[in-house]
Amino acid sequence: MTQLETPKTTAVVTHHEVPQKWKWYDYFTFNIDHKVIGIQYLVTAFIFYLIGGLMAMAIRIELNTPDADFLDPNLYNAFMTNHGTLMIFMWIVPAAIGGFGNFLIPLMVGARDMAFPKLNAIAFWLNPPAGALLLGSFFFGGSQSGWTAYPPLSLITANTAQSMWILAIVLVGTSSILGALNFVVTILKMKVPSMQWTQMPLFCWAILATSVLALLSTPVLAAGLVLLLFDINFGTSFFKPDAGGNVVLYQHLFWFYSHPAVYLMILPIFGIMSEVIPVHARKPIFGYKAIAYSSLAICIIGLFVWVHHMFTSGTPPWMRMFFTISTLIVAVPTGVKIFGWVATLWGGKIRFTSAMLFAIGLLSMFVVGGLGGVTLGTAPFDIHVHDTYYVVGHFHYVLFGGSVFGIYAGIYHWFPKMTGRMMNETWGRVHFALTFVGTHLTFLPMHQLGLQGMPRRVAMYDPQFAGINHLCTIGAMILGISVIPFFLNAIWSWMNGPKASDNPWEALTLEWTTTSPPAIENWEVLPVVTHGPYDYGRSDEGKPTAQTAASV
Amino acid sequence: MQDSTLNAPEIALGSAASHEEHQDLRVFGLLTFLISESLMFGGFFATYLILRGGAAVWPPEGTEVELLVPTINTIILVSSSFVIHLGDTAIKKNNIAGMRLWYGITALMGAIFLGGQVYEYLTLGYGLTTNVFSNCFYLMTGFHGLHVFIGLLLILGVLWRSRRAGHYSATKHTGIEMAEIYWHFVDIIWIILFTLLYILSVF
Numbered sequence: 001m002t003q004l005e006t007p008k009t010t011a012v013v014t015h016h017e018v019p020q021k022w023k024w025y026d027y028f029t030f031n032i033d034h035k036v037i038g039i040q041y042l043v044t045a046f047i048f049y050l051i052g053g054l055m056a057m058a059i060r061i062e063l064n065t066p067d068a069d070f071l072d073p074n075l076y077n078a079f080m081t082n083h084g085t086l087m088i089f090m091w092i093v094p095a096a097i098g099g100f101g102n103f104l105i106p107l108m109v110g111a112r113d114m115a116f117p118k119l120n121a122i123a124f125w126l127n128p129p130a131g132a133l134l135l136g137s138f139f140f141g142g143s144q145s146g147w148t149a150y151p152p153l154s155l156i157t158a159n160t161a162q163s164m165w166i167l168a169i170v171l172v173g174t175s176s177i178l179g180a181l182n183f184v185v186t187i188l189k190m191k192v193p194s195m196q197w198t199q200m201p202l203f204c205w206a207i208l209a210t211s212v213l214a215l216l217s218t219p220v221l222a223a224g225l226v227l228l229l230f231d232i233n234f235g236t237s238f239f240k241p242d243a244g245g246n247v248v249l250y251q252h253l254f255w256f257y258s259h260p261a262v263y264l265m266i267l268p269i270f271g272i273m274s275e276v277i278p279v280h281a282r283k284p285i286f287g288y289k290a291i292a293y294s295s296l297a298i299c300i301i302g303l304f305v306w307v308h309h310m311f312t313s314g315t316p317p318w319m320r321m322f323f324t325i326s327t328l329i330v331a332v333p334t335g336v337k338i339f340g341w342v343a344t345l346w347g348g349k350i351r352f353t354s355a356m357l358f359a360i361g362l363l364s365m366f367v368v369g370g371l372g373g374v375t376l377g378t379a380p381f382d383i384h385v386h387d388t389y390y391v392v393g394h395f396h397y398v399l400f401g402g403s404v405f406g407i408y409a410g411i412y413h414w415f416p417k418m419t420g421r422m423m424n425e426t427w428g429r430v431h432f433a434l435t436f437v438g439t440h441l442t443f444l445p446m447h448q449l450g451l452q453g454m455p456r457r458v459a460m461y462d463p464q465f466a467g468i469n470h471l472c473t474i475g476a477m478i479l480g481i482s483v484i485p486f487f488l489n490a491i492w493s494w495m496n497g498p499k500a501s502d503n504p505w506e507a508l509t510l511e512w513t514t515t516s517p518p519a520i521e522n523w524e525v526l527p528v529v530t531h532g533p534y535d536y537g538r539s540d541e542g543k544p545t546a547q548t549a550a551s552v
Numbered sequence: 553m554q555d556s557t558l559n560a561p562e563i564a565l566g567s568a569a570s571h572e573e574h575q576d577l578r579v580f581g582l583l584t585f586l587i588s589e590s591l592m593f594g595g596f597f598a599t600y601l602i603l604r605g606g607a608a609v610w611p612p613e614g615t616e617v618e619l620l621v622p623t624i625n626t627i628i629l630v631s632s633s634f635v636i637h638l639g640d641t642a643i644k645k646n647n648i649a650g651m652r653l654w655y656g657i658t659a660l661m662g663a664i665f666l667g668g669q670v671y672e673y674l675t676l677g678y679g680l681t682t683n684v685f686s687n688c689f690y691l692m693t694g695f696h697g698l699h700v701f702i703g704l705l706l707i708l709g710v711l712w713r714s715r716r717a718g719h720y721s722a723t724k725h726t727g728i729e730m731a732e733i734y735w736h737f738v739d740i741i742w743i744i745l746f747t748l749l750y751i752l753s754v755f
Contacts, residue, residue, distance in 0.1 A: 115577045181584040185577050215588040223595025230691060235681040238599065244612070244684035249602050253595055 022520065030125065032117035035518060037124050038103025039418060042411075044124075045095035046487075048131055052086035053480060055079045060442075060476035063469050068459040076459035078142025078161075082134055085147045085165065088261065089172045090131050092403045096268040097214070098124065098179055100410050101207045103418060105183060107511035108201045110192030110529070112522050115185040119178055126175035133168035137161035146457055148258070151228060151239035151250050159232050166225045166232075173218045173225075176264075180211035180218075187211075192510075195529040198288065201509045202533075205292040206271025209299035210264055216303060217260040224253030248313050255306035263302040265399060267295055269406030270337055273359055276413045277341050278534045279507040280356035281348030285534045287340040294333035301330050311379045312386045320379040327377035334370060338363065349537075353505075354428025358409035361436050365401025369394060372447065387457070390450025396443040400479075408435070408486070415493070416500030420517040423497060427489040434482035441475030509533045582730050586737045593741050596695065600688045600748055610753065611685040615678050617753045625668040626746050629700075632661035633739045636707075640732045646722040652714055655707050655728075658735065662704045669697050689749060696745055699738045706731040 027036055027043075058079050062070040071079065102120065106113055114120045137143050141158035143165035154162050187208045191200065228250065230236040237243030239250045270291075278285040285291065307315060307323035315323075341363060350356065372394035376382050385391065408431075415423045445468045450456075454465045461469070503512040511518070513527050604610050611617065639654030673690070680690040710731050713719050720728055 116581055119581075177585070177588050181581055181588065184584050185581045189575060189577050189580060215584065216591055219588050219590075219592035220595040223592045223599070226695075227596075227599060227691070230680075230687070236687040236691070237681075237684055238603070238687055244603065244607060246602060246606055249599060252602075253599070256595075 030121050032113070032121045033520060034102045034106050034114045034117065034120060035418075035522075037120050038099050038101070040124050041094050041098035041102060041127070042100075044127055044131070045091050045099055048086050048090035049095075050483070050487075051135070052083050052091055053483065055083035055086070057476060057480050059083060060473045062459055063461070064473040066461050066463045066466050066469075071459060073459045074144060075142070077144035077146075077157075077457075078138060080457060081143050081146050081165075082137070085134060085143075085169070086131070087399070088147065088265065089169060090127065090134070092265045092399065092407070093172070093176065093261070094127055095407050096265060096272075096403060096410075097176070097183075097207065097210055098127075100203075100268060100272060100407075100414070101179070101183055101210075104203060104414070104511060105186055105207055106190070107417075107514065107518060107522060108204050108509055109187060109190060110195060110510050110523075110527050111186060111190040112526075114182050115190055116182050120182050123175045123178040123182070126171045126178075130168040130171040130175070133164045133171070137164040137168075140164065148251075148254060149225075149228065150254075151231065151247050154228065155231055155239065163229060163232055166229045170222055170225055173222050176214050177218050180214035183207050183211040184215070192526060192529060195510075198292075199529055199532050200292075202274035202285065202288065202291055202295075203268075203271035206267045206274070206295045209295040210267040213260050213267070213299045213302060214264055217257040220253055221257030224250055224257075227253075248310070251310050251313055252306070255309045256303075259306035259309060260302045262395075262398070263298055265403045266406075267298060269362070269403050269410075270295065272406045272410040272413070273337075273341055273362060275507075275509065276355050276359045276409050277344050278536060279413070279505050280351045280353055280359070281345050282351070282536045283344050283348040283534075284532075284536055285340065286343035286346075287336070288532075288534065290336050291340045294336040297333040298330060301326060301333070305330060305377075308377055308379075308382065311382045324377060324379045328374060331370065331374050331377075338367065338370075353412065354423065354425055354432060355409045355412035357429065357432040358405050358412065358435075361432065362402060362405035362409065365397055365405060365439060368444075369397030369401055372397060385450050387455055388450035389446040389454045389456055392456050393443045393446030393450060396446070397439075400443065401439050405435070405439075408432075411490070413505070414511075415490070416504045417511055417516050417518065419494050419497075420500055420515075421493050421497035422500045422504065423493040424489050427485045431482060431486045431489065434478055434485070438475050438478035438480075438482050442472050442479055443475070445471045445475075508535060576726055578726055579729060579733065582733055586733070590737070590741065593692075593695075593744070596688075596692050597744065597748060600692065603684050603688060607684070612683045615682055615685045615689070617689075617750050618672070618676065619750060619754060621668055621672045621675075622746065622750055625665050625672075626742065628661050628668070629665045629739055629742055632658045632665075633736055635661065636732050636735050640725070640728060643720055643725045643728050644722055648714060648720060651720070651728065652711060655711055655714075655731075659704055659707045659711065662700055662707065662735075666697060666700055666704070669693060685753075692745055692749060696738070696741055699741065703731070703735050703738045706734055 022031070022033065022036060027040060031037065031040075058071060059076065062068065062076055064070075068076065102114065102124075105111075137158075138161075140160040143149070143154075143161045144157045145154035145162065149162065149165065187200075187204055227236070227238040231239050231245075237245040239245045239247050241247060274285060274291055305323055305327045307319055308327045311320055311323075341359075345360070372390075376385070376391065376394055412423060412428055415421070449465055449468050449472075452465065452468075454461055454469075500516045502514065502516050504516075505512075508531065510527050510529070510533075514523050635654055636658040639651045639658065642648075642650030642654060678686050680686060710720075710728050713727065
């Protein structure tokens with residue numbers, strides 16, 4: 001392989017009166033630098049990941065035996081509700097979109113910051129109060145109706161806690177809308193002129209699609225939650241059938257957002273995959289355009305599939321038919337991506353770094369989760385296993401085996417850029433091995449539990465399910481232990497790790513052309529793109545494929 | 553602007569346009585936000601239509617809508633969109649006094665609209681919790697009223713800032729433009745709301 005060249009830069013803008021480096025306390029303040037905000041998002045999200053994870057541990061200990069002998073059933077419900085809510089709204093979405101998006105998007109498109117830096121900081125600072133509201137709700141009994149908050153259950157249990165839950169989600173939703181509009185404007189308008197659309201890193205395409213989806217779906221959830229809030233606190237009856245309301249209406253409003261939320265959680269991860277795999281396989285990504293456009297396709301189709309969550313809610317057959325077909329169609333662009341990554345790996349010079357291990361692990365997990373999704377997307381099968389552990393197993397494969405693996409891959413990949421230090425690879429492998437084994441052991445048996453008919457969301461169950469549940473609990477404990485090497489590695493490396501070079505993985509995207517960690521204004525001089533983001537091993541590599549400094 | 557920095561090497565070094573002067577993207581950002589915001593109203597409209605579709609009598613007995621005050625209100629709000637545009641045209645001709653005049657009138661019309669809405673609430677004879685129609689009615693008009701109020705604050709903010717000489721000019725009027733766009737948005741939402749809640753309820 002010939003020597004790779006990093007993108008060339010040219011003198012464009014200089015002389016900025018700014019400090020050279022942020023101090024540690026700058027990360028605890030209202031800072032408008034996108035890199036600080038990205039790390040703020042990530043660190044906050046990881047804290048909530050730990051809290052949500054502890055809740056999961058408690059839930060699994062409870063389910064280790066058929067009786068409710070560890071948690072009081074009400075507390076179990078509160079833990080289950082808040083585990084789901086925290087993991088979705090306070091962990092995956094903020095980490096994948098807020099964290100990686102904010103840190104990387106301006107760096108990848110060659111901008112000095114996001115389009116609206118102050119708005120960006122505001123969007124982040126809506127998160128901590130939301131988390132505080134969720135955790136604070138435990139002092140008022142804890143919201144107990146599951147993360148879906150379906151009425152009438154959410155109207156009759158723990159009203160104060162439920163209202164706090166609603167306010168928390170509205171805060172996070174606002175944050176998500178503000179963040180998304182910032183991403184859309186930044187990507188569409190602030191890309192360096194020398195970068196063609198087909199030279200934009202795939203992560204940017206993924207974040208663009210994610211943001212459009214967030215902009216279109218989040219407000220509808222907000223509308224539904226406002227109505228629910230009024231029902232709980234102000235005596236209205238939107239969702240009270242005895243007074244002319246309609247409970248299924250809530251499900252429509254809820255799933256119109258919450259199904260696309262699945263893509264909000266996975267599209268950025270697909271973006272991370274598309275960055276990590278070609279770099280560590282030393283090959284151009286297979287099917288750049290197909291992967292870019294499939295993100296947009298998932299974004300559009302994803303808006304028309306929400307009713308597959310409601311096949312058992314009295315949905316008329318024609319609707320089941322329509323939403324079964326549209327749901328299955330989503331598998332097509334997703335499959336395009338998977339094949340693109342596999343084809344990229346094919347014949348590549350693969351370096352099994354921790355980031356790459358997690359990326360490959362994600363591929364296997366996501367295929368299992370995705371196939372489970374296809375089975376659930378078909379109405380007849382879904383009706384059979386609805387609200388059983390089959391569903392729990394499926395979405396944990398997608399969200400843990402997919403999103404969480406992707407976030408880990410992203411952390412191992414960009415840690416040198418974010419902190420200027422390398423992570424320990426050996427401990428990364430230990431972390432991967434534990435996580436991989438733990439995930440399969442926890443979530444694969446759940447499919448079997450579901451097929452046998454064990455309902456989800458219950459603290460007590462029939463003793464015939466005890467054996468498999470025991471297996472799941474052992475897996476969950478392994479998963480719980482798996483975060484320890486990761487956190488120790490991350491914290492220790494951040495403080496004492498070996499210094500990272502500017503481009504330790506020899507990647508070709510723009511974020512690697514600046515220093516590690518990036519200077520406060522990102523670049524002394526803005527970069528000029530001279531070749532595509534994934535031109536590894538090509539015969540013309542290193543030669544300019546776009547405008548050169550001389551031609552502008 | 554980015555284009556000019558890259559295409560004009562002679563302005564590099566020293567006097568370079570820095571990123572602080574990147575394209576003004578605020579209008580684009582606002583439009584993106586309003587697309588999102590309109591889907592929130594979309595959620596309310598969908599709710600209204602579904603509840604209406606499931607009801608035997610709509611609006612239910614005892615919650616008949618009054619048309620007089622809201623019609624006057626609608627005429628005021630819709631015409632205010634034209635008035636505010638005159639203000640925008642004025643500032644583009646560097647006519648700050650004209651802009652202030654038209655924006656002042658718009659603010660007044662917005663205030664009258666809100667006053668009319670409060671008057672309507674006080675005289676209707678039914679409240680938020682009367683039935684599912686009144687739930688929708690008060691929630692949707694109230695939510696829209698909140699948006700009118702925010703628009704009013706934006707316009708007053710523009711008027712407040714315009715006291716400073718040179719704050720706005722023919723080439724520097726993004727804030728004014730944004731207040732106008734927001735006002736048009738509030739107006740468009742009202743037209744849909746008025747059609748759904750009032751006209752379709754009566755006919």
